Amino acid sequence: MDYEVFEAKNFALQSDAVLPMARLAYKTHGTLSDKKDNVIVYPSRYAGTHADQTYLIGEDMALDPTKYFIVCLNMMGSGLSSSPSNTPAPFEGPRFPKITQYDNVTLQAQMLRDVFGIEKVALAVGWSMGGQQAFQWASLFPDQVAAMSCMCGQGTTAPHTYAFLEGVKQGIINDPVWNKGDYTEQPWAGLTAKGRIWSSWALTQEWYRARRWAEMGYDSVEDYLTGEWDKIYYHRDANDMLSLIATWQACDLGNNPVYKGDTEAAYRAITAKTILLPGSTDLYFPTADNEAEAALMPNAEVREIQSIWAHYAAGGKTPEDTAFVDAALKELLPA
Numbered sequence: 001m002d003y004e005v006f007e008a009k010n011f012a013l014q015s016d017a018v019l020p021m022a023r024l025a026y027k028t029h030g031t032l033s034d035k036k037d038n039v040i041v042y043p044s045r046y047a048g049t050h051a052d053q054t055y056l057i058g059e060d061m062a063l064d065p066t067k068y069f070i071v072c073l074n075m076m077g078s079g080l081s082s083s084p085s086n087t088p089a090p091f092e093g094p095r096f097p098k099i100t101q102y103d104n105v106t107l108q109a110q111m112l113r114d115v116f117g118i119e120k121v122a123l124a125v126g127w128s129m130g131g132q133q134a135f136q137w138a139s140l141f142p143d144q145v146a147a148m149s150c151m152c153g154q155g156t157t158a159p160h161t162y163a164f165l166e167g168v169k170q171g172i173i174n175d176p177v178w179n180k181g182d183y184t185e186q187p188w189a190g191l192t193a194k195g196r197i198w199s200s201w202a203l204t205q206e207w208y209r210a211r212r213w214a215e216m217g218y219d220s221v222e223d224y225l226t227g228e229w230d231k232i233y234y235h236r237d238a239n240d241m242l243s244l245i246a247t248w249q250a251c252d253l254g255n256n257p258v259y260k261g262d263t264e265a266a267y268r269a270i271t272a273k274t275i276l277l278p279g280s281t282d283l284y285f286p287t288a289d290n291e292a293e294a295a296l297m298p299n300a301e302v303r304e305i306q307s308i309w310a311h312y313a314a315g316g317k318t319p320e321d322t323a324f325v326d327a328a329l330k331e332l333l334p335a
Contacts, residue, residue, distance in 0.1 A: 003027040003050055003080065006111040014256065017097035019087070024111050025080035026050065027072045029057055030065035032116060040123045040333075041108065043073040043133035046244050047236055049080055055316030056125075062329030068122065073108050075099075075129065077243035084181075084239035093239050094181025099247045101129075102256040105136040120144050123332055124272070127151040127314045128284070129244070132251050138272040139253055147332035148272040150290075151314035151325055152279045152305075155253040156263060158289055162249050164201055169245050171197045172238050187238050194241070195229040204281045204310045212308070267296035274300035275328045279313030303328055 003025050011022035027050035032038070040063060042053055050072035057063045063070050074080045076099045084096035091097060112118040124137035124145050131153025138148040139155070154161070175190030177183055203212075213224035233241060254263030276294055278287040287304050294300040307313035307321045316322050 003074070005080075006115055008107060008110055008114075011107060013097055013103050014100045015097045017091070019082060019091065019097070021082075022076070022107055023080075023082045023086070024076075024107050025074040025078070026111065029063075029070040029072070030068050032069040032118070036116070036118050037120055037122065038068045039112070039118050039121050040068045040070045040125065041073060041112075041121050041134075041137060042070055043104070043108070043126045043130040044075050044078055045126070045128040045130045046248065047233065047241065048130075049074050049078055055322060056326065056329075062326050062333055063125075068333070071112065073104075073133070075104050075133070075244065075247070076107070077240055077247060079237055079240045083237070084243050085237035096239065096243055098250065099243060100255070101132050101136045101247060101251050102140070104247075105133055105140060108133075108137075109141065121146065122334070123147045123149070123329070125149045125151070125329060126153065128153045128311065129248055129251075131155075132157075132248070135253055135270075138270045138274065139266045140256070140258055142269050142271045145272045148270065148274045149277060149329055149332060150274075151277040152282050152285050152311050154285050154289055155251075155267065155293055157249055157251040158285075161284055164284065165245050165249050168194055168197050168201075169242060172242060178238060181239050181242070183238065186234070188234070191233045191236075191238060191241075192230050195232045196225060198232075199225055199229040201283050202311050204283055204308075206281055206308050207310060210308060264296055267293060268298065270297045271299060273332055275332060276300060276302045277305055277314060277325055277328055278302065279305045279307050279310055281308060281310045282313065284311050 006024040008022045011019045053072050076082045084093050124134040126134040131150030134148050134150050135155035138145045171193035172190035175187035177187040218224040254266035259266040276290040278290045290302050294302050305313040305324050309317045313321050
Protein backbone atom coordinates (compact mmCIF):
# COMPACT_ATOMS: atom_id res chain seq x y z
CA MET A 1 0.00 0.00 0.00
CA ASP A 2 1.60 3.28 -1.12
CA TYR A 3 -0.63 5.57 0.96
CA GLU A 4 -1.69 6.25 4.53
CA VAL A 5 -5.20 6.16 5.98
CA PHE A 6 -6.61 8.57 8.57
CA GLU A 7 -9.70 7.47 10.49
CA ALA A 8 -12.20 9.80 12.14
CA LYS A 9 -14.81 8.30 14.45
CA ASN A 10 -18.44 9.38 14.26
CA PHE A 11 -17.88 11.82 11.41
CA ALA A 12 -20.99 13.93 10.85
CA LEU A 13 -21.94 14.66 7.23
CA GLN A 14 -24.01 17.48 5.77
CA SER A 15 -26.71 14.92 4.97
CA ASP A 16 -27.14 14.43 8.77
CA ALA A 17 -25.80 10.89 8.46
CA VAL A 18 -22.89 9.95 10.71
CA LEU A 19 -20.18 7.64 9.46
CA PRO A 20 -19.06 5.50 12.42
CA MET A 21 -15.57 5.56 10.91
CA ALA A 22 -14.67 7.94 8.10
CA ARG A 23 -11.54 6.97 6.20
CA LEU A 24 -9.29 9.41 4.37
CA ALA A 25 -6.55 7.93 2.19
CA TYR A 26 -3.63 10.24 1.46
CA LYS A 27 -0.11 10.25 0.08
CA THR A 28 2.60 12.76 1.00
CA HIS A 29 5.59 13.95 -0.99
CA GLY A 30 8.45 15.89 0.60
CA THR A 31 9.16 16.92 4.18
CA LEU A 32 7.10 19.13 6.47
CA SER A 33 9.16 22.14 7.54
CA ASP A 34 9.78 22.91 11.20
CA LYS A 35 7.47 25.93 10.89
CA LYS A 36 4.88 23.82 9.05
CA ASP A 37 4.63 26.58 6.47
CA ASN A 38 5.40 24.64 3.26
CA VAL A 39 2.17 22.69 2.86
CA ILE A 40 0.41 22.12 -0.46
CA VAL A 41 -2.96 20.33 -0.46
CA TYR A 42 -3.73 18.55 -3.72
CA PRO A 43 -7.12 16.75 -3.70
CA SER A 44 -8.06 14.07 -6.23
CA ARG A 45 -10.26 14.33 -9.32
CA TYR A 46 -13.26 12.31 -10.48
CA ALA A 47 -12.42 8.60 -10.80
CA GLY A 48 -8.81 9.40 -9.90
CA THR A 49 -6.56 8.81 -6.91
CA HIS A 50 -3.27 10.14 -5.57
CA ALA A 51 -1.51 7.81 -8.03
CA ASP A 52 -2.79 9.92 -10.96
CA GLN A 53 -1.35 13.20 -9.66
CA THR A 54 2.37 12.72 -10.09
CA TYR A 55 2.59 14.56 -13.44
CA LEU A 56 2.56 17.89 -11.57
CA ILE A 57 5.00 16.81 -8.86
CA GLY A 58 8.75 16.88 -9.33
CA GLU A 59 12.00 18.64 -8.59
CA ASP A 60 12.17 22.08 -10.20
CA MET A 61 8.41 22.05 -10.75
CA ALA A 62 6.02 24.22 -8.74
CA LEU A 63 5.03 21.20 -6.67
CA ASP A 64 8.65 20.45 -5.78
CA PRO A 65 9.00 17.85 -3.00
CA THR A 66 12.45 19.18 -2.14
CA LYS A 67 10.79 22.43 -1.06
CA TYR A 68 7.19 21.61 -0.20
CA PHE A 69 5.18 19.09 1.75
CA ILE A 70 2.61 17.99 -0.81
CA VAL A 71 -0.43 16.15 0.52
CA CYS A 72 -2.41 14.28 -2.14
CA LEU A 73 -5.90 13.69 -0.76
CA ASN A 74 -8.37 11.09 -2.02
CA MET A 75 -12.01 12.16 -2.04
CA MET A 76 -14.61 10.05 -0.33
CA GLY A 77 -16.14 7.91 -3.06
CA SER A 78 -12.74 7.32 -4.69
CA GLY A 79 -12.60 3.70 -3.55
CA LEU A 80 -9.66 4.39 -1.22
CA SER A 81 -11.23 6.84 1.22
CA SER A 82 -14.70 6.01 2.59
CA SER A 83 -16.79 4.85 -0.37
CA PRO A 84 -19.79 2.66 -1.16
CA SER A 85 -17.41 -0.18 -2.06
CA ASN A 86 -15.49 -0.28 1.22
CA THR A 87 -17.93 0.88 3.90
CA PRO A 88 -19.68 -1.75 6.04
CA ALA A 89 -23.40 -1.90 6.78
CA PRO A 90 -25.54 0.06 7.23
CA PHE A 91 -23.79 2.34 4.68
CA GLU A 92 -22.58 -0.20 2.14
CA GLY A 93 -23.22 0.03 -1.59
CA PRO A 94 -26.26 2.12 -2.57
CA ARG A 95 -26.91 2.94 1.09
CA PHE A 96 -23.74 5.03 1.30
CA PRO A 97 -24.78 8.62 2.21
CA LYS A 98 -24.39 11.60 -0.08
CA ILE A 99 -21.01 13.29 0.32
CA THR A 100 -20.45 16.99 -0.33
CA GLN A 101 -17.20 18.79 -1.01
CA TYR A 102 -17.70 20.49 2.35
CA ASP A 103 -17.61 17.01 3.92
CA ASN A 104 -14.44 16.13 2.03
CA VAL A 105 -12.58 19.28 2.97
CA THR A 106 -13.59 19.31 6.64
CA LEU A 107 -12.33 15.72 6.93
CA GLN A 108 -9.11 16.68 5.16
CA ALA A 109 -8.58 19.65 7.47
CA GLN A 110 -9.16 17.43 10.51
CA MET A 111 -6.55 14.97 9.25
CA LEU A 112 -3.96 17.70 8.69
CA ARG A 113 -4.50 19.03 12.22
CA ASP A 114 -4.64 15.69 14.01
CA VAL A 115 -1.82 13.92 12.17
CA PHE A 116 0.60 16.75 11.36
CA GLY A 117 -0.49 19.75 13.42
CA ILE A 118 -0.96 21.75 10.21
CA GLU A 119 -3.00 24.95 10.37
CA LYS A 120 -1.62 26.87 7.37
CA VAL A 121 -1.66 25.96 3.68
CA ALA A 122 0.67 27.61 1.15
CA LEU A 123 -1.38 26.40 -1.82
CA ALA A 124 -4.62 24.51 -2.40
CA VAL A 125 -4.66 23.15 -5.95
CA GLY A 126 -6.69 20.65 -7.93
CA TRP A 127 -7.94 19.56 -11.33
CA SER A 128 -11.66 19.14 -12.04
CA MET A 129 -13.35 17.85 -8.85
CA GLY A 130 -10.00 18.41 -7.16
CA GLY A 131 -10.42 22.06 -8.10
CA GLN A 132 -13.82 22.10 -6.42
CA GLN A 133 -12.07 21.04 -3.24
CA ALA A 134 -9.38 23.70 -3.70
CA PHE A 135 -12.16 26.30 -3.86
CA GLN A 136 -13.67 24.87 -0.68
CA TRP A 137 -10.33 25.07 1.11
CA ALA A 138 -9.86 28.73 0.21
CA SER A 139 -13.45 29.69 1.06
CA LEU A 140 -13.85 27.75 4.31
CA PHE A 141 -10.40 28.72 5.66
CA PRO A 142 -9.59 32.15 4.17
CA ASP A 143 -7.10 32.99 6.91
CA GLN A 144 -5.24 29.71 6.50
CA VAL A 145 -4.89 29.32 2.72
CA ALA A 146 -2.36 31.66 1.10
CA ALA A 147 -2.91 30.71 -2.55
CA MET A 148 -5.33 28.66 -4.63
CA SER A 149 -5.59 27.33 -8.15
CA CYS A 150 -8.46 25.46 -9.74
CA MET A 151 -7.53 23.80 -13.03
CA CYS A 152 -10.39 23.02 -15.42
CA GLY A 153 -12.98 23.15 -12.66
CA GLN A 154 -15.50 25.33 -10.82
CA GLY A 155 -16.37 26.18 -7.24
CA THR A 156 -20.05 25.59 -7.97
CA THR A 157 -21.41 23.10 -10.48
CA ALA A 158 -23.12 24.87 -13.38
CA PRO A 159 -26.57 23.71 -14.55
CA HIS A 160 -25.18 22.52 -17.89
CA THR A 161 -22.57 20.39 -16.13
CA TYR A 162 -25.29 18.96 -13.88
CA ALA A 163 -27.25 17.92 -16.98
CA PHE A 164 -24.19 16.32 -18.60
CA LEU A 165 -23.58 14.28 -15.45
CA GLU A 166 -27.18 13.13 -15.45
CA GLY A 167 -26.57 11.50 -18.82
CA VAL A 168 -23.43 9.76 -17.56
CA LYS A 169 -25.32 8.50 -14.51
CA GLN A 170 -28.09 7.07 -16.69
CA GLY A 171 -25.48 5.08 -18.56
CA ILE A 172 -24.89 3.04 -15.39
CA ILE A 173 -28.30 2.81 -13.78
CA ASN A 174 -30.08 1.65 -16.95
CA ASP A 175 -28.03 -1.53 -16.97
CA PRO A 176 -30.38 -4.17 -15.45
CA VAL A 177 -27.40 -5.75 -13.67
CA TRP A 178 -27.07 -2.56 -11.62
CA ASN A 179 -30.17 -3.64 -9.68
CA LYS A 180 -30.54 -0.30 -7.89
CA GLY A 181 -27.00 -0.63 -6.63
CA ASP A 182 -27.35 -4.09 -5.12
CA TYR A 183 -25.45 -5.87 -7.88
CA THR A 184 -23.60 -9.14 -7.42
CA GLU A 185 -21.16 -8.31 -10.21
CA GLN A 186 -20.21 -4.97 -11.70
CA PRO A 187 -22.66 -3.66 -14.33
CA TRP A 188 -20.12 -3.93 -17.13
CA ALA A 189 -22.52 -2.83 -19.86
CA GLY A 190 -23.41 0.25 -17.84
CA LEU A 191 -19.77 1.10 -17.22
CA THR A 192 -19.06 0.65 -20.93
CA ALA A 193 -21.94 2.98 -21.80
CA LYS A 194 -20.61 5.47 -19.26
CA GLY A 195 -17.25 5.52 -21.04
CA ARG A 196 -18.82 6.00 -24.45
CA ILE A 197 -20.94 8.91 -23.17
CA TRP A 198 -17.92 10.50 -21.52
CA SER A 199 -15.74 10.20 -24.64
CA SER A 200 -17.53 13.00 -26.47
CA TRP A 201 -17.59 15.31 -23.45
CA ALA A 202 -14.01 14.92 -22.27
CA LEU A 203 -12.73 15.86 -25.74
CA THR A 204 -14.20 18.27 -28.25
CA GLN A 205 -15.05 18.63 -31.90
CA GLU A 206 -11.65 20.21 -32.50
CA TRP A 207 -9.83 17.19 -31.07
CA TYR A 208 -11.79 14.71 -33.14
CA ARG A 209 -11.62 16.91 -36.25
CA ALA A 210 -7.83 16.93 -35.95
CA ARG A 211 -7.89 13.12 -35.79
CA ARG A 212 -5.73 13.12 -32.70
CA TRP A 213 -6.62 9.49 -32.09
CA ALA A 214 -4.35 8.61 -35.05
CA GLU A 215 -1.37 10.01 -33.13
CA MET A 216 -2.21 7.48 -30.42
CA GLY A 217 -2.00 4.61 -32.91
CA TYR A 218 -5.68 4.13 -33.68
CA ASP A 219 -7.01 3.68 -37.21
CA SER A 220 -10.51 5.09 -36.70
CA VAL A 221 -12.84 6.73 -34.20
CA GLU A 222 -14.41 3.36 -33.43
CA ASP A 223 -10.99 1.80 -32.91
CA TYR A 224 -10.13 4.63 -30.51
CA LEU A 225 -13.41 4.35 -28.57
CA THR A 226 -12.98 0.60 -28.22
CA GLY A 227 -9.32 0.82 -27.23
CA GLU A 228 -9.45 3.82 -24.89
CA TRP A 229 -12.97 4.24 -23.56
CA ASP A 230 -14.82 0.91 -23.43
CA LYS A 231 -12.90 -0.37 -20.42
CA ILE A 232 -11.74 2.90 -18.87
CA TYR A 233 -13.95 2.51 -15.79
CA TYR A 234 -13.68 -1.26 -15.39
CA HIS A 235 -11.21 -0.84 -12.53
CA ARG A 236 -13.72 1.32 -10.64
CA ASP A 237 -16.83 0.34 -8.67
CA ALA A 238 -20.13 1.52 -10.17
CA ASN A 239 -21.58 2.72 -6.86
CA ASP A 240 -18.36 4.63 -6.17
CA MET A 241 -18.71 6.37 -9.54
CA LEU A 242 -22.33 7.27 -8.78
CA SER A 243 -21.34 8.59 -5.36
CA LEU A 244 -18.77 10.90 -6.97
CA ILE A 245 -21.32 12.08 -9.53
CA ALA A 246 -23.71 12.95 -6.69
CA THR A 247 -20.93 14.92 -4.97
CA TRP A 248 -20.15 16.75 -8.22
CA GLN A 249 -23.78 17.59 -8.93
CA ALA A 250 -24.32 18.88 -5.38
CA CYS A 251 -21.24 21.12 -5.35
CA ASP A 252 -22.18 24.68 -4.33
CA LEU A 253 -19.53 26.80 -2.66
CA GLY A 254 -22.07 28.50 -0.40
CA ASN A 255 -24.15 25.46 0.58
CA ASN A 256 -22.59 24.74 3.94
CA PRO A 257 -22.97 25.73 7.61
CA VAL A 258 -20.48 28.58 7.21
CA TYR A 259 -22.21 30.50 4.39
CA LYS A 260 -25.73 29.10 4.79
CA GLY A 261 -26.55 29.21 1.08
CA ASP A 262 -24.99 32.60 0.32
CA THR A 263 -22.81 31.51 -2.59
CA GLU A 264 -21.63 35.00 -3.48
CA ALA A 265 -20.43 35.51 0.09
CA ALA A 266 -18.52 32.24 -0.14
CA TYR A 267 -16.64 33.51 -3.20
CA ARG A 268 -16.04 36.98 -1.76
CA ALA A 269 -14.50 35.43 1.35
CA ILE A 270 -11.63 33.95 -0.68
CA THR A 271 -8.63 36.18 -0.01
CA ALA A 272 -6.04 33.70 -1.28
CA LYS A 273 -4.03 34.76 -4.30
CA THR A 274 -5.83 32.82 -6.99
CA ILE A 275 -5.21 31.80 -10.59
CA LEU A 276 -8.05 29.92 -12.26
CA LEU A 277 -6.89 27.82 -15.21
CA PRO A 278 -9.72 26.84 -17.56
CA GLY A 279 -9.08 24.98 -20.78
CA SER A 280 -9.99 26.91 -23.91
CA THR A 281 -11.99 23.98 -25.31
CA ASP A 282 -13.28 22.43 -22.07
CA LEU A 283 -16.95 21.46 -22.39
CA TYR A 284 -17.43 20.84 -18.66
CA PHE A 285 -16.03 24.09 -17.31
CA PRO A 286 -16.01 26.90 -19.89
CA THR A 287 -13.83 29.94 -19.33
CA ALA A 288 -16.86 32.22 -18.96
CA ASP A 289 -17.91 30.36 -15.82
CA ASN A 290 -14.49 30.89 -14.22
CA GLU A 291 -14.55 34.56 -15.22
CA ALA A 292 -17.86 35.00 -13.42
CA GLU A 293 -16.38 33.35 -10.31
CA ALA A 294 -13.19 35.43 -10.42
CA ALA A 295 -15.27 38.62 -10.63
CA LEU A 296 -16.59 37.86 -7.15
CA MET A 297 -13.16 37.20 -5.66
CA PRO A 298 -10.90 40.01 -4.45
CA ASN A 299 -7.58 38.51 -5.53
CA ALA A 300 -8.24 36.25 -8.52
CA GLU A 301 -7.37 36.12 -12.19
CA VAL A 302 -8.20 33.77 -15.05
CA ARG A 303 -5.60 32.35 -17.42
CA GLU A 304 -6.88 30.19 -20.23
CA ILE A 305 -4.93 27.10 -21.23
CA GLN A 306 -4.90 27.26 -25.01
CA SER A 307 -5.26 23.58 -25.75
CA ILE A 308 -7.09 21.23 -28.06
CA TRP A 309 -7.18 18.70 -25.21
CA ALA A 310 -10.38 20.15 -23.71
CA HIS A 311 -10.94 19.01 -20.11
CA TYR A 312 -7.64 17.16 -20.20
CA ALA A 313 -5.74 20.41 -20.74
CA ALA A 314 -4.90 20.23 -17.03
CA GLY A 315 -4.47 16.48 -17.00
CA GLY A 316 -0.87 16.13 -18.11
CA LYS A 317 -1.56 15.02 -21.68
CA THR A 318 0.99 17.30 -23.35
CA PRO A 319 4.25 18.87 -22.13
CA GLU A 320 3.09 22.29 -23.37
CA ASP A 321 -0.12 22.28 -21.35
CA THR A 322 1.62 20.98 -18.24
CA ALA A 323 4.32 23.66 -18.56
CA PHE A 324 1.64 26.37 -18.77
CA VAL A 325 -0.06 25.10 -15.62
CA ASP A 326 3.25 24.68 -13.80
CA ALA A 327 4.33 28.25 -14.62
CA ALA A 328 1.11 29.63 -13.16
CA LEU A 329 1.49 27.56 -9.99
CA LYS A 330 5.05 28.80 -9.54
CA GLU A 331 3.75 32.37 -9.43
CA LEU A 332 1.47 31.45 -6.55
CA LEU A 333 4.24 30.07 -4.37
CA PRO A 334 7.07 31.92 -2.59
CA ALA A 335 10.22 32.30 -4.67
